Amino acid sequence: MDFITQLLNGLGLGSIYALIALGYSMVYGIVQLINFAHGDIIMVGGYALYVMLVIAGMPLWLAVLAPIVVCGLAGVLIERLAYQRLLTHNAERISLLITALGVSIFLQNLFMLLFKSDAKTMPPMFGSGVFELGGLSVTYSTLINIVVSVVMMIGLQMLVNRTKIGKAMQATSEDAGAAKLMGINTNKIIIITFAVGSILAAVGAVLYCNTYPQIKPTMGNLLGLKAFVAAVLGGIGSIPGAMLGGYLLGVLEQLTKAYITTEVTDAVVFAILIVVLLVRPAGLMGKNRKEKV
Amino acid sequence: MLSVTDINVYYGAIHALKGISFHVEEGEIVSLIGANGAGKTTAMHTVSGLLRSRTGDITFMGESIAKTEPHKIVRMGLAQVPEGRRVFASMTVEENLEMGAFIRSGKDKAGMDEDLEMVYTRFPRLKERRRQQAGTLSGGEQQMLAIGRALMSRPKMLLLDEPSMGLSPILVQEIFDCIQEVKKGGTTVLLVEQNAKMALSISDRAYVLETGTNFLEGAAADLLDNEQVRRAYLGA
Numbered sequence: 001m002d003f004i005t006q007l008l009n010g011l012g013l014g015s016i017y018a019l020i021a022l023g024y025s026m027v028y029g030i031v032q033l034i035n036f037a038h039g040d041i042i043m044v045g046g047y048a049l050y051v052m053l054v055i056a057g058m059p060l061w062l063a064v065l066a067p068i069v070v071c072g073l074a075g076v077l078i079e080r081l082a083y084q085r086l087l088t089h090n091a092e093r094i095s096l097l098i099t100a101l102g103v104s105i106f107l108q109n110l111f112m113l114l115f116k117s118d119a120k121t122m123p124p125m126f127g128s129g130v131f132e133l134g135g136l137s138v139t140y141s142t143l144i145n146i147v148v149s150v151v152m153m154i155g156l157q158m159l160v161n162r163t164k165i166g167k168a169m170q171a172t173s174e175d176a177g178a179a180k181l182m183g184i185n186t187n188k189i190i191i192i193t194f195a196v197g198s199i200l201a202a203v204g205a206v207l208y209c210n211t212y213p214q215i216k217p218t219m220g221n222l223l224g225l226k227a228f229v230a231a232v233l234g235g236i237g238s239i240p241g242a243m244l245g246g247y248l249l250g251v252l253e254q255l256t257k258a259y260i261t262t263e264v265t266d267a268v269v270f271a272i273l274i275v276v277l278l279v280r281p282a283g284l285m286g287k288n289r290k291e292k293v
Numbered sequence: 294m295l296s297v298t299d300i301n302v303y304y305g306a307i308h309a310l311k312g313i314s315f316h317v318e319e320g321e322i323v324s325l326i327g328a329n330g331a332g333k334t335t336a337m338h339t340v341s342g343l344l345r346s347r348t349g350d351i352t353f354m355g356e357s358i359a360k361t362e363p364h365k366i367v368r369m370g371l372a373q374v375p376e377g378r379r380v381f382a383s384m385t386v387e388e389n390l391e392m393g394a395f396i397r398s399g400k401d402k403a404g405m406d407e408d409l410e411m412v413y414t415r416f417p418r419l420k421e422r423r424r425q426q427a428g429t430l431s432g433g434e435q436q437m438l439a440i441g442r443a444l445m446s447r448p449k450m451l452l453l454d455e456p457s458m459g460l461s462p463i464l465v466q467e468i469f470d471c472i473q474e475v476k477k478g479g480t481t482v483l484l485v486e487q488n489a490k491m492a493l494s495i496s497d498r499a500y501v502l503e504t505g506t507n508f509l510e511g512a513a514a515d516l517l518d519n520e521q522v523r524r525a526y527l528g529a
Contacts, residue, residue: 164399
């Protein structure tokens with residue numbers, strides 16, 4: 001029973017990784033950019049929630065909408081201000097990467113200026129009780145994480161596979177030039193992709209703050225890095241891959257904490273990344289893309 | 294219908310098109326022929342808006358499209374079948390055709406079905422493979438799909454870039470028959486080809502490009518008899 005409890009805890013943690021990993025993967029799929037500022041979007045979402053809930057004293061249902069709106073806008077703004085010119089002028093991949101790192105540093109310092117660098121504690125939000133059944137005992141927040149992430153995943157799959165916008169996203173990801181020749185406004189598709197990825201990260205931020213009620217300006221670093229590992233593990237560019245990578249990473253991390261020791265958790269996580277990349281460079285569900293000429 | 298005047302296109306420091314001009318009248322098939330590196334594909338990409346000219350102008354149906362975004366050019370009725378087919382490999386044949394109709398309203402289900410049927414009638418093999426991923430098709434089938442996909446936007450004018458590339462002679466014949474049918478259906482055609490003989494045999498007029506400049510132009514029948522063209526491009 002203890003093992004199943006740990007497994008569920010791992011899935012709960014993995015749900016957060018998965019939601020963030022989706023943003024990395026979707027953006028990479030469309031513009032082949034590792035958006036290192038994506039981790040900081042979670043931080044932005046955390047502070048948006050904090051401002052609404054603690055400083056403005058808004059009701060919870062209203063406060064949780066703030067990160068969704070703020071992160072969505074932040075994602076679009078970052079794309080427009082930092083990346084768009086580089087993308088339209090076909091800048092070198094390395095320029096994009098350095099810009100992404102720059103945006104990340106900018107966001108962290110901006111929030112240190114605005115809110116000081118010390119950690120802020122979030123009030124309890126929802127699902128603080130413990131669910132017990134037989135020998136099984138998990139917090140409701142863990143179950144909420146899993147359910148919400150699965151619902152978001154299904155929603156995203158429907159968006160990508162069933163709607164015209166989603167099909168256009170697939171086409172742009174596969175061959176942006178050919179997509180333009182179909183009459184697809186690929187700039188618009190890129191903006192939508194950043195918005196959707198950031199909104200998923202915002203949901204991840206709400207779940208994170210609910211599970212681990214503390215925020216600080218640098219919280220996006222490790223969280224973002226792990227979600228990036230999850231995306232690479234699953235096969236960057238693949239939506240189901242990002243989900244699988246996220247869950248897998250959460251479970252492995254939790255099992256390491258429970259049955260080995262907490263200290264080696266991050267070492268195990270990154271060791272797994274290295275092994276997977278050695279054996280399957282494209283990730284678990286990644287396709288070996290043909291180089292475009 | 295399409296008029297390209299004095300366009301200069303660069304890839305970084307490379308001057309790829311050095312003041313090329315050509316025009317296509319409604320109902321014509323016009324070819325751009327020339328060797329590798331003559332600038333044929335660059336010209337096509339510039340017409341579709343994927344590349345920009347630093348000088349001159351491009352007008353389509355009387356409107357300048359030199360600064361128009363590619364997706365808007367498609368909406369004006371100018372579709373391109375790109376070099377190397379560039380079908381969406383992970384999508385099915387039918388999804389590819391639906392992408393071709395992207396600019397049309399999703400509500401026009403009847404019109405969409407009608408056009409799908411039109412493409413399937415023209416290329417029965419695509420119908421057999423409608424649920425198959427486009428990446429699994431043979432080169433000839435992919436070319437048919439690329440043409441069908443472009444026709445789904447109901448273009449007034451179709452640009453075809455090297456449709457015969459890598460295909461067997463029988464398939465080349467089939468593709469060129471199809472191009473002539475497209476013309477009969479009322480769509481104007483601008484064709485880029487290395488297979489100059491085939492291209493000239495179905496064209497009304499043609500332009501010969503050489504290293505980014507206009508070299509020769511004229512009625513296709515005259516060019517077929519032109520000594521310079523015969524020696525340089527027809528291997529005779």
